[in-house]
Amino acid sequence: TNGTFLPIQNIQGDILVGMKKQLETFYFFHINDPASFKTALNSYVPTITSTATLLSPASSQPLAFVNIAFSSTGLQALGITDDLGDSQFSSGMYADATNLGDSLSTWESPFAGTNIHGVFLIGTDQLAPQDSYVSFYVSGIVSTFGSSITEVDRIDASARPGDEAGHEHFGFLDGISNPAVAGFSTTVLPGQTVVPSGTILTGRLGDVALRPSWTLDGTFMAFRKLQQKVPEFDAWTLENAIQNPEGTLTVQQGADYLGARMFGRWKSGAPTDITPLVDDPTLGADPQSNNNFDFAHANSSLISDQSRCPFSAHIRKTNPRADLADANTINHAIRAGTPYGPEVSSSEASSNTSTQDRGMAFVEYQSTIGNGFRFQQINWANTANFPPLKTVTPGIEPIVGQGSPRTADGLNPVDPSVGYTVPQFVIPTGGEYFFVPSISAITDVITA
Ligand code: HEM
Structure with missing residues (x-):
């Protein structure tokens, strides 16, 4: 260019x-x-x-x-x-x-x-x-x-x-x-x-x-x-904390691991496809490498392996990369949203309950709404059998996927067949x- x-x-x-x-x-x-x-x-x-x-x-x-x-x-x-x-x-x-x-x-x-x-x-x-x-x-x-x-x-x-x-x-x-x-x-x-x-x-x-x-x-x-239900998300990931294959994680580490697998990135931004087991803040902060992955790996199967990134993860559902046979340039949009609302208060954190309105003022730009935002939401995030041609059903996208059943599979790397019924942590309010x-x-x- x-x-x-x-x-x-x-x-x-x-x-x-x-x-x-x-x-x-x-x-x-x-x-x-x-x-x-x-x-x-x-x-x-x-x-x-x-x-x-x-x-x-x-x-x-x-x-x-x-x-x-x-x-x-x-x-x-x-x-x-x-x-x-x-x-x-x-x-x-x-x-x-x-x-x-x-x-x-x-x-x-x-x-x-x-x-x-x-x-x-x-x-x-x-x-x-x-x-x-x-x-x-x-x-x-x-x-x-x-x-x-x-x-x-x-x-x-x-x-x-x-x-x-x-x-x-x-x-x-x-x-x-x-x-x-x-x-x-x-x-x-x-x-x-x-x-x-x-x-x-x-x-x-x-x-x-x-x-x-x-x-x-x-x-x-x-x-x-x-709207984002943050204390509820934190409590749910703690209650459902997962283990790594070696069984060495504390409960908090297992909660962070589950959250990272729901997004396909750790909190630092490091992609789980590159660093599946631990966060890597240096990688997360490095624009030269934090997007350099496509879910395909030489020694694993693109149609069945969720050990690095669940098929249902937020960034995999909304940009499936190598999961689609042809390089997709149509269903993209530019995101420019900003968070709104206060930080979680100590009483919200201790009660695991949101009492204040906070979330994302989400903005996406595209030349055709039905190819950009709307396609990502309906055809991808909400659709249980997307990405296609997997040996298992990927399930709904657990963060922004809407509809029921709210079952996301593949979140647990030790047993990817476990289906998680994920509460609605993101609520569209307008x-x-x-x-x-x-x-x-x-x-x-x-x-x-
Ligand atoms: C990526 C959060 C809603 C589409 C991401 C990332 C985060 C995130 C943390 C990874 C960082 C990045 O790549 O920039 C959220 C939260 C949402 C939300 C908290 C709601 C409160 C949505 C919605 C859509 C969407 C509604 C579209 C239907 C995308 C796309 C990417 C992305 C396309 C980039 C995927 C990639 O290229 O890897 N989002 N998101 N997000 N999100 Fe969301």
């Missing part, structure tokens, strides 16, 4: 630059007055952060960045009736929730329905003064857009503190594996998948649908509010499908 041909000054910044954000606020809005909204948005366009700006020297970057995205009902409210060529986007996520395996009873009211017209994503990497850059930008939005919009919901997400920075709430390092994008990424890490730009950007080579020309260099964003237009599409079409 040469990193040169995409018009990076025209592509919104969060899509291709998988930034780890210290803080990220999601400001969901409803449009009350389309005409005054368009006037305000037109004046606001210079504040919207492009990919080029995020790649510029730190000294010339703003203290926070802003991106904007619209739901299907939001575009309709603005008088844009074009078919964008994505049926899940057109119907919205609430209509798709049961297909995704969600229980509608856990969806929070701001997301239930199609009332959300758009979202501002406001992020910063500035640590201090905590929160002030984001609130400055939120005030800017409130004063610029006035009564043309109403806030429907707001999620203030943030990186976890101290050594947990970059780790999601269960404790696992996140933001390790994203695809490289041909024509954009200047380096390809060992083991990293390279996807055509059209797997992520609408209208680019590899995009599989016909769309209006103004959608070039946009993307679809799947947003999910995913979400929406959005279109993230290019900056020129905002000026030329959306505010026209």
Whole structure:
């Protein structure tokens, strides 16, 4: 890849630059007055952060960045009736929730329905003064857009503190594996998948649908509010602590081992496919080697051996690598979520019960929702017989897999035939499908 041909000054910044954000606020809005909204948005366009700006020297970057995205009902409210060529986007996520395996009873009211017209994503990497850059930008939005919009919901997400920075709430390092994008990424890490730009950007080579020309260099964003039951996860892995083949683990080590096998990575990010029995923080932190595996090994069977990584593990279900005969470049997406909610309190930890809302403000970008997020969730995570052609049934993905029975196999390396009925530790509480237009599409079409 040469990193040169995409018009990076025209592509919104969060899509291709998988930034780890210290803080990220999601400001969901409803449009009350389309005409005054368009006037305000037109004046606001210079504040919207492009990919080029995020790649510029730190000294010339703003203290926070802003991106904007619209739901299907939001575009309709603005008088844009074009078919964008994505049926899940057109119907919205609430209509798709049961297909995704969600229980509608856990969806929070701001997301239930199609009332959300758009979202501002406001992020910063500035640590201090905590929160002030984001609130400055939120005030800017409130004063610029006035009564043309109403806030429907707001999620203030943030990186976890101290050594947990970059780790999601269960404790696992996140933001390790994203695809490289041909024509954009200047380096390809060992083991990293390279996807055509059209797997992520609408209208680019590899995009599989016909769309209006103004959608070039946009993307679809799947947003999910995913609540995480952290003390419950910790208690369950302790209760079900597993043993290594030598029988040498303490209960806590056996719990960590089970958690690592549920994800396919240790908390440090080290892949169990490379280091199956113990965590290796140096490996976890090394981008030159922490993706350099594909589950295939010369002296073991890809169709039956789960000694290194269960077939049902989170990273194996969502990126099966050598489990699929052909190198898959379609069912990839770029993840850019941020954890939300407080750290586990001592009373939550001692009672093994969540009393506060915490989880993942999950974001995935792709040119076709049904090939990216939705495929990973429904066809892979929720589907017990995926990956295919194994000698045993892999079972459901134990972290984000939805549906019943919640049986994941292969978690116990000593006896991979043991099926674990895994409680639901991740509960979808809302979400929406959005279109993230290019900056020129905002000026030329959306505010026209
Ligand atoms: C990777 C956590 C939800 C798709 C990962 C990793 C962690 C993680 C720790 C490994 C680090 C990395 O490769 O960056 C979580 C948590 C979730 C969640 C805690 C929910 C609260 C989802 C959902 C999907 C998804 C809903 C899609 C349906 C992926 C993909 C990867 C990944 C595609 C990269 C796999 C690879 O290339 O190795 N996730 N995740 N995740 N996750 Fe999730």
